[in-house]
Amino acid sequence: MTYLDHAATTPLRPAARAAWLEASAEVGNASALHGAGRRARAIVEEARERLAAALGAHPTEVIWTSGGTEADNLAIKGHFWQRRGADAARTRVVTTSVEHHAGLDPVRWLAAAEGATAVELPVDRTGVLRLDALERELAEHAGQIALASVMWANNEVGALQPVAQVAALAAAHGIPVHSDAVQAVGHVAVDFAASGLTSLALSAHKVGGPVGVGALLLARRARLTPLTHGGGQERSVRSGTLDPAGAIAAAVAVEAAVAERAAEEARLGALRDRLVALIDADIPQAWVSGPAAAGAHLPGIVHLIVPGAPGEALLYVLDSHGVEVSNGSACVAGVVQASHVVEAMGYSHADASSTLRISMGHTTTDADVDALMAVLPDAVDRALRVRAR
Numbered sequence: 496m497t498y499l500d501h502a503a504t505t506p507l508r509p510a511a512r513a514a515w516l517e518a519s520a521e522v523g524n525a526s527a528l529h530g531a532g533r534r535a536r537a538i539v540e541e542a543r544e545r546l547a548a549a550l551g552a553h554p555t556e557v558i559w560t561s562g563g564t565e566a567d568n569l570a571i572k573g574h575f576w577q578r579r580g581a582d583a584a585r586t587r588v589v590t591t592s593v594e595h596h597a598g599l600d601p602v603r604w605l606a607a608a609e610g611a612t613a614v615e616l617p618v619d620r621t622g623v624l625r626l627d628a629l630e631r632e633l634a635e636h637a638g639q640i641a642l643a644s645v646m647w648a649n650n651e652v653g654a655l656q657p658v659a660q661v662a663a664l665a666a667a668h669g670i671p672v673h674s675d676a677v678q679a680v681g682h683v684a685v686d687f688a689a690s691g692l693t694s695l696a697l698s699a700h701k702v703g704g705p706v707g708v709g710a711l712l713l714a715r716r717a718r719l720t721p722l723t724h725g726g727g728q729e730r731s732v733r734s735g736t737l738d739p740a741g742a743i744a745a746a747v748a749v750e751a752a753v754a755e756r757a758a759e760e761a762r763l764g765a766l767r768d769r770l771v772a773l774i775d776a777d778i779p780q781a782w783v784s785g786p787a788a789a790g791a792h793l794p795g796i797v798h799l800i801v802p803g804a805p806g807e808a809l810l811y812v813l814d815s816h817g818v819e820v821s822n823g824s825a826c827v828a829g830v831v832q833a834s835h836v837v838e839a840m841g842y843s844h845a846d847a848s849s850t851l852r853i854s855m856g857h858t859t860t861d862a863d864v865d866a867l868m869a870v871l872p873d874a875v876d877r878a879l880r881v882r883a884r
């Protein structure tokens with residue numbers, strides 16, 4: 496099997512599995528006062544400290560969640576309700592047109608259900624936010640903006656977003672900025688304190704941790720309206736019994752990914768360069784999309800548009816050869832939906848359903864690139880014939 500879908504989820508790191516198994520043998524509820532409870536609490540707090548240290552945050556800034564989706568929802572709805580509660584004029588939620596649905600749909604839901612105005616800022620042809628559009632929005636509406644939410648790295652085309660500039664521009668108006676850094680953590684340098692962000696979402700299963708655990712890093716000064724009410728855990732922002740095993744496994748995975756990041760960035764960058772050169776030479780029908788410059792995209796993602804080739808056909812042919820990749824966008828009943836990201840970049844609806852995302856990670860080697868390239872040219876030919884029929 497050739498697994499090239501690391502942006503969807505990554506193989507569990509043995510160290511994260513070992514940490515999970517050890518912690519899962521403990522019985523206590525981390526909120527209980529007896530010895531078992533204190534042991535469970537100690538695991539959670541060790542995990543909190545290690546996660547915070549790996550990402551330039553203070554331990555009290557870590558809010559454990561069930562993953563990236565929950566962290567995004569908590570930040571976007573929580574900031575909105577907090578800020579609009581304090582000032583009824585603040586109804587605008589500024590985001591980009593290329594967010595993951597975990598970031599985009601909460602904004603659209605606030606517009607549909609809570610009277611918010613959703614502002615989806617445009618991106619350029621490579622998927623990078625147009626800062627001039629943000630500047631215009633701030634110049635015209637700063638007093639009505641509740642928050643801005645801009646992802647750090649795009650999960651489909653790999654474009655890195657100018658989050659530091661966004662944070663600086665918004666800070667001049669006292670506007671909180673949230674960033675979905677689910678694809679960035681462990682792949683590019685992420686320092687929460689230096690970022691100027693108010694909050695940041697991350698997910699363990701994207702860096703070799705278990706599915707179902709993640710965190711929101713929330714600046715100490717920031718206040719959020721909670722989504723869940725109950726036992727008052729996690730600064731009363733996220734009630735619910737804590738998960739010591741998930742937390743320590745997440746911390747171990749993030750720590751390992753961050754420790755290996757610089758070396759991995761270079762290693763994956765070289766694999767990516769080789770793959771892109773092979774695609775350019777062997778598959779002239781395919782366009783590599785997203786920013787071209789190293790340092791402007793995630794090291795491990797290669798995103799292709801193959802005009803005229805149905806995305807699901809590409810996927811099925813590759814899968815039949817044991818090569819597992821993705822289209823990057825959602826799939827409904829076996830048919831790939833046009834990618835809102837690719838459309839936002841200015842491509843046609845048809846091109847936005849003719850995509851392939853190859854995403855590499857900590858277990859990927861040259862042999863995986865070779866296995867993919869042994870079948871990709873033929874898969875493209877066959878997918879193009881499907882459309883021609």
Ligand SMILES: Cc1ncc(COP(=O)(O)O)c(C=O)c1O
Pocket residue numbers: 502503561562563564565595597598646648649650675677678697698699707709
């Ligand atoms: C950019 C981005 N945000 C959020 C998520 C959702 O994270 P989780 O699967 O932990 O809910 C993903 C996962 O695909 C993602 O790529």
